[in-house]
Amino acid sequence: MDYSIEFGGPPQDVTITTFGLADADGLIGFVRDLVANPRFQPGMFILVDHMSIDASKLTGADVRAQAGVVVGLAERLGPSKVAIVVPTPLTFGYARMYEHHAAETQLDSRVFYSPRDALAWLESERSSLGLQTVVPPPA
Numbered sequence: 001m002d003y004s005i006e007f008g009g010p011p012q013d014v015t016i017t018t019f020g021l022a023d024a025d026g027l028i029g030f031v032r033d034l035v036a037n038p039r040f041q042p043g044m045f046i047l048v049d050h051m052s053i054d055a056s057k058l059t060g061a062d063v064r065a066q067a068g069v070v071v072g073l074a075e076r077l078g079p080s081k082v083a084i085v086v087p088t089p090l091t092f093g094y095a096r097m098y099e100h101h102a103a104e105t106q107l108d109s110r111v112f113y114s115p116r117d118a119l120a121w122l123e124s125e126r127s128s129l130g131l132q133t134v135v136p137p138p139a
Contacts (some may be wrong), residue, residue: 003028005034008073011123012083013044024062028069035076042078049115050084055091063094067101074105081125082109083118087097091117 003018003026016030034040070077084095095111102109108125112118 001030003030003033005030005037007037007039009047009121009122011045011046011126013049014040014108015049016051017052022050022053022055022058022062024065027062027066031066031069031073035073038043040074042080044080045116046080046082046125047115047122048084050071050086050091050095051110051115053087053091055088055094058094060097063078063097064101065137067098070102071100074107077105077107079106079108081122082107083114083122084109085118086111094130095109 001018001020003016007013009015014034016034018026018030019127020026032066034046052078072122084098086092092111092113099109099111110118110121112121
């Protein structure tokens with residue numbers, strides 16, 4: 001599985017785009033790379049675009065492993081808002097499983113089939129908090 005992490009929006013502060021055959025290493029890798037990036041700040045608004053991912057070989061154990069890493073990094077992630085966009089019911093189910101296992105964190109995540117709906121939710125959340133888009137300077 002491959003992924004890219006881009007800072008900037010609006011309304012998201014960060015966009016993570018995944019593609020290829022989903023696996024635990026990729027799911028865990030993008031979380032670790034995100035929080036290791038000096039531009040990342042706790043509480044950012046994050047769009048995770050899984051529209052080009054193939055989750056056919058993914059397992060529940062893979063999803064639980066990613067959620068475990070997120071729980072371990074919960075303080076670093078802070079109260080981030082995460083909109084997850086998925087292409088299929090299978091991927092939707094895995095994303096909901098992830099949400100369940102990461103529920104003890106401050107993250108507020110939602111799963112969508114439509115990028116437009118995901119961005120609208122992030123914008124709504126940003127507006128309800130009276131926030132502007134945060135784009136840290138290049139590292």
